[in-house]
Amino acid sequence: MRYTGIARVLLVPALVGAVLAAPLGLELFGRMTGGAEDPRSGSATAARWSEEWYDAHDVVVLYRHPSVKVRDPRYRKAVHDSLRRLPAEHVSGLATYWTTGSASMVSGDGHATYALVTLRDGDEQEHYAAVADRLRDVENLYAGVGGPVPLLAERNAQAAADLARAAAVAAPVLLALLVLVSGSLVAAAVPVLAGLAAVAGTIGLLRLFTEVAEVSITTLYAAAVLAFGLAAGYSVFVVRAVDALDDEAPGERVTGAFGGEASRERALGGAGGVVALSGTALAVALLGLLLFPEASLSVLGPVAAAVALLATGVALVVPAALLGVPGPGVAGLRVVPGLRWRPRPFLPHLVATVVVLAALTVPYVQVELGGAGRRALPAGAESRRVAEIVGRGFPGNPLEAVDVHILVERSFAGTARRPGPLGQGHTPISAVTRVTASDVRSFADRLERLPHVTGVTVAGLSQEHGAVRLSVHHALDPMSAAAGELVASIRSVDPGPKVREVVAGGAAAARTDLLDAST
Structure with a gap:
């Protein structure tokens, strides 16, 4: 053939x-x-630990009312009634201002708040698709959906x-x-x-x-x-x-x-x-x-x-x-x-091709490389709009904070001696000491004194892994060079003698690691 x-x-x-x-x-x-x-970078490690150790949120639901304030009982009822209707087979965790008491979850004008939703393990996109419409179904409140999975x-x-x-x-x-x-x-x-x-x-x-x-x-x-x-x-x-x-x-x-x-x-x-x-x-x-x-x-x-x-x-x-x-x-x-x-004549066509290609590269001369994130979406996209509203209207830009994980040195807890099988005394292997926020207080104080840092809060404790999670708040654009310098400063701070390792993550750290890996 x-x-x-x-x-x-x-x-x-x-x-x-x-x-x-x-x-x-x-x-x-x-x-x-x-x-x-880069899966080996600090930011990727921090993201993995946040997901595995602390059940990091997958969805952010922004609520707003033009006249009613968050502390009004009707506001709480509307939000919690909506969240209670979410099917348990798709949602594993919820956090709101009223369940956490965190003042950072209320906007500066007091009319907006947000909820953090954690989806079940498995196909996150499938779980999100199953609850997306219900997240927006809130009585008498505007509800916008953002966060990593909707983005x-x-x-x-x-x-x-x-x-x-x-x-x-x-x-x-x-x-x-x-x-x-x-x-x-x-x-x-x-x-x-x-x-x-x-x-x-x-x-x-x-x-x-x-x-x-x-x-x-x-x-x-x-x-x-x-x-x-x-x-x-x-x-x-x-x-x-x-x-x-x-x-x-x-x-x-x-x-x-x-x-x-x-x-x-x-x-x-x-x-x-x-x-x-x-x-x-x-x-x-x-x-x-x-x-x-x-x-x-x-x-x-x-x-x-x-x-x-x-x-x-x-x-x-x-x-x-x-x-x-x-x-x-x-x-x-x-x-x-x-x-x-x-x-056709070679030289004129070669020159014309080079000129056209050079002209097409002009817009990219001043380009700054980095992660895409919400900037990859049009200005009117819901996920981008939610992130920008939270960044502008809430204290400390909570969703763009640098995520810092500290692994603390622990020792075995002391226990009384007990008789062994033959009447001989022995001290059994016991549980290690618990980690607390006080284990990293001095380190957190040093972080809080860094330029551009507006506050440091404890975001979680992992007793199983001996870790404390801090959120380092700032008012910088996470894609800016200044945010990258802040990440470098955080990583260079001496954590103290009782700390095994410090890992920094978040959007600013991810951009920094991406640029480092590309050079």
Whole structure:
């Protein structure tokens, strides 16, 4: 069987499989994670300890009334009645101003407060989806939902919209450029179709990767761009090789789309061999991303390699299958008569390309790298709005505090001697001494004297792990350089003789660790 015949045979089951697998691929947009942090960094360790040791909150529900204040009994009743209706199979913990007595959970004007909701272990996005509408169902109060899990849900939804928008922009632009270069609508459409097919295949491929690794939104964006660019670029190379037959031997067009059938097969085979070699070499090179510590980059390595092979396969199959159909082929639908693929002056095109690329990089000259977080969402997104309201209106910016975990040195508690099995006295191994806030009081006092720190509060105790959790409050933007300097200052403070380890986390620390890992 010839090349075009093989391509057509492969194309049909691929299309059928794509249609059947489409619902599975769409599940990707509910399974992506942040994934940009280095799992060995201090901020990642702090986040893991917060989740495992203290049941850190997953959802923040902001309540507000224009005239009634939080201390009004009706306010408490409305909030608690709403929270009591949450199903226990999805929610494991709740904290409000009235259950904690924390003044930081009341806004400066006294009209707003928030609740912290902890979801059950398992699929957090599934648990959140089951209670999202109920969280907003509060009598006579405005309720907005934010926090880590809703933020990720909104980012996943935004990623799907961004991907569709990017395809809607890139496909027509590429089609117009290729028409200007080739003069043929067929020659322009084939690479565009190949690129879109590769993106669709990439979504399904990433969904499979979520079964064995965490796939971040950054990975999706990078993989989609790589798939579209490679598949479209390689397809242009294949189409150009076939179209060259018309220039070299226009009289040989005896069957089908282009030149003699044997010439067409040779052209496709030669171009296909180059594409296969290039795609394989690129896939091997992309595996080098495994050497980076960030979760998103270490996952991107095998993902990018698989996407490169997928795009290569699409470029080998789609153009050959479509252009092998009898008819005018590449020459069909020539919208600009006389305009064809042909060599053009090298230097002017090189200069023009460099100038355009340089102009496109100008907006990124002053870019500051860091975590995306709520800034990745539009200004009107609910999760971003909740975070900004809490940051501006509540004392100490409680949701953006630096999360500090202190592991305390402990000794065995003394116990009385007891007789052993043979009447011999022995002292059994006893429980270790309990940790208390007083164990880290001097360290907390030193932290409170640091620049920009507005207060230090005890956020939790873990007797099992001998740890005290502190929240270091500040009024800084967690994505700013000043917040990064504050994190460095916290990490440099002497914790004292009875402390085993200090680990700092939170948004500001995560940004600092990300920048350190990238340099």
